[in-house]
Amino acid sequence: MNHGLTVELSLQAPREVRHSLEARYAGSIERSLLDDVTLLASEMVTNAVQHSGRPDGDLLTFESSVVDGVLRVEITDEGRGVPRLEPRAIAPPSGLGYLEILSDRWSSHLNHSFHVWFEIDVASRMTVYRRVVAA
């Protein structure tokens, strides 16, 4: 269940990525999981658009996969400004703070390009979901 997309940096990029995720995964993965992935991906792309320091039209790469029960999303841009993202511990949480709440793990690194990724353990979440539904 791999998926890849290259979009131009612009204010429309988050919407493009959301719609692409919907087209690729609707009906394939559980709705609440897709909603979380869509929200997180949208926030990450928005962060790249607003803070990468790159001009509109620069390219951003979006990749997602589901392998061995782990759904992984990685976004790459050509920004050089921040070595590593650190969400501020504030309330209400920022968009990046949502990563802390909704993903099982996430990180970012600068390696020629800037990469930020998150993972959600699909299998364990589905087990919890089924238990709640059955209860």
Added chain:
Amino acid sequence: MMEALGTSIKTETHGDVTVVGLAGEHDVTSAGAVREQLGTVAASGGGLVVSLMETTFFDSSIVHALFDADRQLQEADRRLVLHVATAPIVRRVLEVSMLADAVPCIGSLSEAVEVAGRRGGTA
């Protein structure tokens, strides 16, 4: 007021309460217009209901505009009220952003308008 790709900001008045309806997807593309509209209503001295009934998505930029509007309203002894019974992803954003804990979320528009019209808290 604003219409792009199924996204709109609609306003209607109920006495001294303004209902701002956010239809479609709202994110950084509409955050400036949403913030401006909410700020104008909050500064008018009347009550404010934001209806998310027709919202299909909203992100943290809209969440922050809503929190800021609530802070502005509190200075005038009022509270922001959300009119909700919405798409699951919208409920998820309300939950994860803590907005659902911070402001009244009401499923009935008439009740939401009534609560928004009160001064001195929402009780």
